[in-house]
Amino acid sequence: MKLHRADSSNRDFIELVRALDAELAQRDGSDHSFYAQFNTIDRIKYAIVAYEDDKAVGCGAIKEFAHGIMEVKRMYTLPEYRGKGIAANVLGELEKWATELGYQKCVLETGKRQQEAIALYTKNGYQIIPNYGQYVGVENSVCFEKEVRV
Numbered sequence: 001m002k003l004h005r006a007d008s009s010n011r012d013f014i015e016l017v018r019a020l021d022a023e024l025a026q027r028d029g030s031d032h033s034f035y036a037q038f039n040t041i042d043r044i045k046y047a048i049v050a051y052e053d054d055k056a057v058g059c060g061a062i063k064e065f066a067h068g069i070m071e072v073k074r075m076y077t078l079p080e081y082r083g084k085g086i087a088a089n090v091l092g093e094l095e096k097w098a099t100e101l102g103y104q105k106c107v108l109e110t111g112k113r114q115q116e117a118i119a120l121y122t123k124n125g126y127q128i129i130p131n132y133g134q135y136v137g138v139e140n141s142v143c144f145e146k147e148v149r150v
Contacts, residue, residue: 001086002051003093008044012056013074016049020059020076024111044073046097048090058086062094065107070098070148072108075117087120095148107145109135118142 006013043063050058058077065071072094077086098106108126110117126144135141 001057001084001089003089004049004051005093005097006047006049008047008061010047010049012049012051013047013059013061016056016059016076016078017074019078020074023076023079046070046094046101047074048093048097050077050086050090052081052084052086057081058090060087060090060094062098062106064103068103069105069107070094070101070103072106075108075120082116088124091120091124095146099148104147104149105145106148107132107143109141109143111140112142113140121146 004010008014044061046063047061048059049056058081060075061073062070063073072091075087075090077090095106106126107129108121109131110121112118121144124146126146129143129145130136131138131141131143135143
């Protein structure tokens with residue numbers, strides 16, 4: 001597996017995010033439009049695309065949330081490549097990149113219906129926190145944070 005640093009103009013990143021959005025539209029149902037408004041990728045400077053045998057199979061991104069804090073966004077692995085540690089590797093590379101840029105913490109939001117995502121973040125040291133920002137009071141959201149200082 002190869003991890004490639006990119007931004008939101010990367011064609012493989014764009015295609016993976018399209019697949020992610022299609023899957024989330026099914027999982028989230030009528031809640032999807034609420035979440036979609038916070039998940040545009042037009043201004044993402046820091047994206048990772050994972051490749052296996054030159055095929056784009058997973059992605060993730062970070063964007064500044066607040067001073068010293070990056071927000072993890074757009075984590076996705078193609079269904080047929082899940083269970084191989086791709087998402088954990090992408091997440092680790094995003095955390096490394098955040099520290100290189102001088103950030104000390106990562107936060108993220110996922111849906112309660114995304115049990116695989118919740119397991120991934122918990123397994124990788126993320127702690128559940130009160131819902132932040134636009135997710136305050138949103139019943140389906142669960143928010144996490146992790147200190148990523150070197």
